[in-house]
Amino acid sequence: MGFWTAFYAILFYIATLIFVGGLAYKIYQYATTPAPFSVPTMPAPLTTGGVILRVLSEVILFKSLFRSNKWIWLFGMLFHGALWVVLFRHLRYFVAEPGALIVLIQPFGKYGSFVMFFGLLGLLVRRIVVERIRYISSPSDYLMLILLLVIGGSGTMMSFVTHTDIVQFKAFMLGVMYFDWQRIPTDGILLLHLASVILLMIIFPFSKLLHAPGVFFSPSRNQVDNAREKRHVAPWAIEKFETPPPVVD
């Protein structure tokens, strides 16, 4: 059991705690933050079912972005779509006996990594080339893109150029999950890939990456257009304005 095995195993535990705990906390915070007004952007669905469809069309198809800017939508879609496929391909390291679906997705994930890389490059070029975007871009905007590019780049390199011992790596990953550590292959590119993934997990709950859970809580998208049918009023307002004054005799 070498130093790197213990180092990465412990980092994975810390990163997972921060990722899951931080994300749960942020989701709790989003869910309990009051939306004081009924403000769905019109035309809005009249039923809850309609709202579910609307939110899904935002989450899956990025509908609002499509309506506002076609080329940003294209790069965003390429990146996020390919990211899902690539993530699904990685299940082979976490499932002891990968099923038919995981086997089926392997080649798609393998070449999907190029699509993901291309999408990210497009989004990075957008930050640099479009002047009004460059003006509002902060270092973290660039760093997220660069971090994802490092993850995608090192992963693609391992698939196509400088291979690692993936059987031993899977043993390491399962060892981390089963609390029975196994040796990690110490290829530099693998260690870089894992370190950047761990960094991403750790900064996820503190960064703009929170748009992933956050999109579900957009008040203008997740509210039903029922202002006429149902009265929306905050409890404090009833207390303040609609409690009958005390009877004085």
Add this chain to the structure above:
Amino acid sequence: MKVRLKLSTLGKLGIGLLLSLAVSAAEPTSSGRVPIPKPPKAKEPFSAEQPCVEPIDDIRRNHGHYLKHHRDDTVHSGVRTTKHSLEACINCHVTKDAAGNYPSIKTGEHFCRSCHIYAAVTIDCFQCHASRSNEPSQ
């Protein structure tokens, strides 16, 4: 401010938990909880110095590359050597089971499949090539 306080407490708890874990896990454990493929042993070592045609660390990472490269050399350039030939790999690595039969390429008993099932790898070598030794059986 509230967030930071809570997260740092969580972090300290986590690190404490991990340190205690690290101590227990640092002992060499072989409880066998982690599924690891156990491919059958090869017939004989390649030479006195090394067990396989390339060092173990190398062949585990690059065998796919070597086989593909060898195929291209053979098919495109007509250079046919034995060092990285699939046939030589199969002859040495695919061994008979206790009952004296060669394992099917579809099962994890087969040298190639034992790891390829584990890593969800699909290869099409054996749609044409034989998956068992071509030496005459006794």
